[in-house]
Amino acid sequence: MKRILSGMQPTGQLHLGNYFGALKNWVGLQGSYECFHCIVDWHALTSAYEDSSRVSDNCMLVAADWLAAGLDPQRSVIFVQSHVPEHAELHLLLSMVTPVSWLERVPTYKEKQQEIQGKDLSTYGFLGYPVLQAADIILYKAECVPVGEDQVPHLELAREITRRFNGFYGKIFPEPQALLSAMPRLRGTDGRKMSKSYNNSILMAEAAADLDKKVRPMMTDPRRKRRTDPGEPEDCPVFDLHKVFTQDEKRSEVAHLCRTAGFGCLDCKKILLDRMHPVIGPMRERREEWMAHPERIKEVLRDGAQRAGQVARATMTEVRDAMGLLRP
Numbered sequence: 001m002k003r004i005l006s007g008m009q010p011t012g013q014l015h016l017g018n019y020f021g022a023l024k025n026w027v028g029l030q031g032s033y034e035c036f037h038c039i040v041d042w043h044a045l046t047s048a049y050e051d052s053s054r055v056s057d058n059c060m061l062v063a064a065d066w067l068a069a070g071l072d073p074q075r076s077v078i079f080v081q082s083h084v085p086e087h088a089e090l091h092l093l094l095s096m097v098t099p100v101s102w103l104e105r106v107p108t109y110k111e112k113q114q115e116i117q118g119k120d121l122s123t124y125g126f127l128g129y130p131v132l133q134a135a136d137i138i139l140y141k142a143e144c145v146p147v148g149e150d151q152v153p154h155l156e157l158a159r160e161i162t163r164r165f166n167g168f169y170g171k172i173f174p175e176p177q178a179l180l181s182a183m184p185r186l187r188g189t190d191g192r193k194m195s196k197s198y199n200n201s202i203l204m205a206e207a208a209a210d211l212d213k214k215v216r217p218m219m220t221d222p223r224r225k226r227r228t229d230p231g232e233p234e235d236c237p238v239f240d241l242h243k244v245f246t247q248d249e250k251r252s253e254v255a256h257l258c259r260t261a262g263f264g265c266l267d268c269k270k271i272l273l274d275r276m277h278p279v280i281g282p283m284r285e286r287r288e289e290w291m292a293h294p295e296r297i298k299e300v301l302r303d304g305a306q307r308a309g310q311v312a313r314a315t316m317t318e319v320r321d322a323m324g325l326l327r328p
């Protein structure tokens, strides 16, 4: 089986955007690939360095959601980046061969700096974010990286760094390939992109009552002011959710009823909620079971770090030799 590695920042409890954009794909890849999944706490520090007090709790929350979504610790290696210090060592060595101009050219670099107001992101660590990501991947000689469209520039850079490294020191690493997964557009309850920082997200393990409370007042196509006004589903964040929760046939019917003002938005949301509860409910229950036993989550992460560490240590021995460093 080919090996894959993917990472996710510990942002806290995951929302439906995280689930349908990444996690659900990862769950489906188990069995077809040897899977490594890394909670990238050092990447979180590249922008949250001033107040890092939530990073450790957030790692536990993300791990619980991964397990609740169906990542199976028997089949997938689930671990925290900082528990395998070889990520930092490889990051350092890759930084030797990475021209600063390559990093400044990454489109997300200047964008994120401008987007995230009130944080000084003119740091060495933030500039090096993609170098750390490259290290995450090639440390395991992963051939494929399941990511969404948004990560393509980072992956392209990882391939370039790998090529340059291999050029100097011999062909140690395979060039990692993106395993592109469809990233459905999921707008949040207010119609903007679903994001934790906008406070408009629906959690993957949302409580049943909160799910109703969030969906019922959700923004819809503004054209449907009255029950008799027809709407356009493509312009409605509720319909984004139908696209991931409602079967094709029923979804076509919903779209038709919207366009013909055949039903009201509350009816439409009711149909959606009937489909969301049976998906979210079991994930919430599994999450609650894991959260009731944090020591079991810790055990999974320790076992994951142990298995990841074995691979990582073997790679680093090879890397140090290839670069001509003195063996101790």
Ligand code: TRP
Residues within 6 Å of the ligand: 005, 006, 007, 008, 009, 040, 043, 132, 133, 136, 137, 145, 146, 147, 151, 154
């Ligand atoms: N940059 C990725 C993101 O924001 C997270 C990440 C870090 C990652 N290391 C990785 C993804 C390695 C894939 C592989 O989503």
Ligand code: SF4
Residues within 6 Å of the ligand: 220, 221, 224, 231, 232, 233, 236, 237, 238, 239, 257, 258, 259, 263, 264, 265, 266, 268, 269
């Ligand atoms: Fe959105 Fe449904 Fe209302 Fe159409 S009927 S605008 S899809 S909530």
